[in-house]
Amino acid sequence: MAPILEIQNLYKNYGSLEILKDINVSIDSGDFLVLVGPSGCGKSTLLNCIAGLEPISGGKLSIGGQDMTNVSPKDRNIAMVFQSYALYPTMSVAKNITFGMKVRGVDQSTQEAKLAQVAQQLQIEPLLGRRPGQLSGGQRQRVAMGRALVRDPKLFLFDEPLSNLDAKLRVEMRTEIKALHQNLAASMVYVTHDQIEAMTLATKIVVMKGGEIQQIGTSAEIYNRPANLFVADFMGSPAMNLIPAKARSNDDGTYIEILRKDGEPIVLTDQVNRDLPSDVIHGVKHKTLDRRAASPLHRVTCSSR
Amino acid sequence: MxxxxxxxxxxxxxxxxxxxxxxxxxxxxxxxxxxxxxxxxxxxxxxxxxxxxxxxxxxxxxxxxxxxxxLTAWSGACTGIKCEGVQPYFWNSVLIAVPGVAISTLIGAINGYVVAQWRFRGANIIFALMLFGCFIPFQVVLLPMARVLGIMGIAGTIQGLIFVHVVYGLGFTTLFFRNYYVTIPVELTKAAKVDGAGFFRIFWSIFLPLSLPIIVVTVIWQFTQIWNDFLFGVSFSQAGTQPVTVALNNIVNSTTGVKEYNVDMAAAIIAAFPTLLVYVVAGKYFIRGLTAGSVKG
Structure with missing residues (x-):
């Protein structure tokens, strides 16, 4: 089966400014792809490119096996949930949800049936007659999701949908989005700067920085085997401790020396002879430290990245 | 304490x-x-x-x-050789002001919507130039405008005056609507695009229903400008198409014999009445609309 979303060598420039550089990603049907990175890394721009809201400067993009590089957003068979929810302020909740169908000329009875189904699914039936201004943040969020769901798209796009909610509601909605993904077996692309959100939701994570992809992988891969220093530092909470060290190897194994200002260097050993440059950064995850040990240093596992 | x-x-x-x-x-x-x-x-x-x-x-x-x-002011006072009061000129002013206000408001709304929500290369320059149009004094455009009206074949007509007022008002109406629409998140337009709505559909279904406060501001502003205008009215009209301000001037200045102050006063009040009415009816929206941009809807 063709990947549901395939991006090949995508570039995006504003004038001479390169926003996205050589992006290659593909996901299969049912995947939950999370684009994560610090602000200004281009993740939202990439999402807008996928939606067709921003034209791309180079490369190819296909959704559901069809080339969508120059197709307008409405014909891409996508639905999008925005950070500010972007509900139409003068329309009732029901009208907000059915607006897209009305524009596409779906007949009245189908509209009503779908509205009822989605409203039931998201438990927003009592809100249908209200205006967005009369809803709480969480309720607006649900309506925005309803507007996306009612479309039955090939691909759902989420642009930091939870960042305007309070911490408690954010966790609740996160669970709900995860459940929705599993129940619908839908394919989703989700942008966030919150790496916990990324870790918990994704089946596949893309870590971005400065318009370039740093690493693509599952949560476990990204967490356990970060591809570079940036990923190691950015993902995980609390962040991995990164300590400059010297490495040397001989037949007995590898020695990592952490120099200290006021004392003997701490030396870590590994039985395997690893081929390392002499200057390395030693990464220690907090969870690998064991408090019960008399001296924690003895329990540090040596990861030779 | x-x-x-x-x-x-x-x-x-x-x-x-x-x-x-x-x-x-x-x-x-x-x-x-x-x-x-x-x-x-x-x-x-x-x-x-x-x-x-x-x-x-x-x-x-x-x-x-x-x-x-x-009664005399309305239907009997003399403006030059004719003695039919301000009545026909009052209706001329209505015929000029109503379409003038409607057209300039609508085009201003579309302009503002484009400049604020459909950012294109050079949008800012175009907006700055339109803003510049607000500050061009009336007198500067008189001669070129007379030429343009002549070329278009609508010199001395009501349509001609409507055209002049629409063109001159566009800078202001565009400014009003642009400043109102930039406060609306661009995501709204994006969501509507994903929903499949096109340029005009988004304008009619989403932006225009949001615009009541700024429409009121623009209508009051434009109506006052067009109704009270004298210079364009006296320059680009001919006998029969003069607005009420020009007629008022003629009544006051073309007295024979005794000066009829009571008629002059009545005519002046009649001429000023519509703008007064607009303020009384829509005044509270005017203040509200002027500050509406600062509050998120």
Whole structure:
């Protein structure tokens, strides 16, 4: 089966400014792809490119096996949930949800049936007659999701949908989005700067920085085997401790020396002879430290990245 | 705490406060009188007979109220050689102002929507140039405009005057709507695009319903501008198409024999009445609309 979303060598420039550089990603049907990175890394721009809201400067993009590089957003068979929810302020909740169908000329009875189904699914039936201004943040969020769901798209796009909610509601909605993904077996692309959100939701994570992809992988891969220093530092909470060290190897194994200002260097050993440059950064995850040990240093596992 | 400190001097401070309050009212009352005096004189004079005006006091109330002057002003006063009052010119002004306001408001709304929500290369420059148009004095455009109207074949017509007012008003209406629409998140347009709505669909279904406060502001502004305009009216009209402001001028300036102050006053009030009405009806929206951009909807 063709990947549901395939991006090949995508570039995006504003004038001479390169926003996205050589992006290659593909996901299969049912995947939950999370684009994560610090602000200004281009993740939202990439999402807008996928939606067709921003034209791309180079490369190819296909959704559901069809080339969508120059197709307008409405014909891409996508639905999008925005950070500010972007509900139409003068329309009732029901009208907000059915607006897209009305524009596409779906007949009245189908509209009503779908509205009822989605409203039931998201438990927003009592809100249908209200205006967005009369809803709480969480309720607006649900309506925005309803507007996306009612479309039955090939691909759902989420642009930091939870960042305007309070911490408690954010966790609740996160669970709900995860459940929705599993129940619908839908394919989703989700942008966030919150790496916990990324870790918990994704089946596949893309870590971005400065318009370039740093690493693509599952949560476990990204967490356990970060591809570079940036990923190691950015993902995980609390962040991995990164300590400059010297490495040397001989037949007995590898020695990592952490120099200290006021004392003997701490030396870590590994039985395997690893081929390392002499200057390395030693990464220690907090969870690998064991408090019960008399001296924690003895329990540090040596990861030779 | 603060109360405790003040309390010994309370009696005195209350008297002072009362005095201040009353001087405030007195000052306000004084300005109200100054402001309303001309209107008062106009209304009372228009209700007096010529005989009474000649013999009586300027600020005195009419001894005998008569609406003759109003009738004359409306349908009998002479503007040059014709003597049919301000009535036909009043309708000319309506015919100019209503379409002029409607067209310039609608085009301004579309312009503002484009400049604020469909950012394209050069949008800012185009907007700056339109803004520049707001500051061009009337007198500068008179000659070129006369030429353009001549080329278009609508010189001296009502349509010609509508055209002039629409063109001159666009800078302002665009500015109003643009400033209102930039406060609306661009995501709204994006969501509508994903929903499949096109340029005009988004405008009609989403932006126009949001625009009531700014429409009121624009309509008041444009109506006042167009209705009160004299220079364009006198430059680009001919006999039969003059607006009421020009007719008023002609009535006041083309008296033969006795100057009929009561008729002049009545005609002036008639000419000013529509703008007054618009303010009274929509005034509260005007203030609200001017500050509406600063509050998120």
């Amino acid at each position: 603060a109360d405790l400190v003040i309390s010994p001097a309370r009696g005195q401070s209350q008297a002072v406060r009362l005095l201040l309050r009353w001087s405030l009212y007195a000052a306000l009352g004084f300005f109200v009188v100054i402001y309303l005096m001309p209107l008062f004189v106009m209304v009372t004079t228009s209700l007096k007979s010529l005989e009474e005006i000649r013999t009586g006091d300027l600020v005195a109330l009419p001894r005998e109220v008569t609406f003759d002057a109003w």
